[in-house]
Amino acid sequence: MIIYNVTCNVESQIAEEWLNWMKEVHIPKVMKCGIFTSCQMNKVLVSHEEGSTFAIQYSCPTMKDLHNYQVNYSPSLQKKHSDKYGTKVVAFRTLLEKLEEFSV
Numbered sequence: 001m002i003i004y005n006v007t008c009n010v011e012s013q014i015a016e017e018w019l020n021w022m023k024e025v026h027i028p029k030v031m032k033c034g035i036f037t038s039c040q041m042n043k044v045l046v047s048h049e050e051g052s053t054f055a056i057q058y059s060c061p062t063m064k065d066l067h068n069y070q071v072n073y074s075p076s077l078q079k080k081h082s083d084k085y086g087t088k089v090v091a092f093r094t095l096l097e098k099l100e101e102f103s104v
Contacts, residue, residue, distance in 0.1 A: 001098035002066050004036070004058045007044070011088045015052040018089060027056065030077060035069040036060050059098070066095070 010018050027039055036058040044053035060066050081089070 002060050002063055003096035003098055004060065004066055004069070005094045005096055006056045006058075006091055007053065007094070008056070008089050008091045009049045009051050009053045010085075011051045014085070014088050018085065019054070021084070022054075022056070026077070026081060030058065030073070033069060033073045035065050035073070057096075 008018075022041070027041070030036065031039060038059045040057045040059075042055045042057070044055060060069070081091075
């Protein structure tokens with residue numbers, strides 16, 4: 001399982017509006033692409049940055065699936081995000097591979 005992690009630092013003044021837009025508009029559009037099997041949003045509790053920081057994790061089966069998303073869907077979705085929020089949101093992306101899941 002591949003996890004596509006998008007970490008966003010959001011200016012305090014727009015954090016609530018951005019969070020609502022992500023939940024109601026952006027994430028549903030990403031999920032409608034049919035690439036990702038699940039999505040999880042987390043708030044970073046301790047950050048050295050100003051504002052609020054969130055980590056959105058999208059899961060897909062393979063790197064080939066992720067590549068399909070990055071080539072065919074990501075550019076337009078990222079453009080819509082940057083057109084709406086500009087420099088008020090700074091994002092960076094990391095890729096993770098899920099090896100095992102443990103529970104107690």
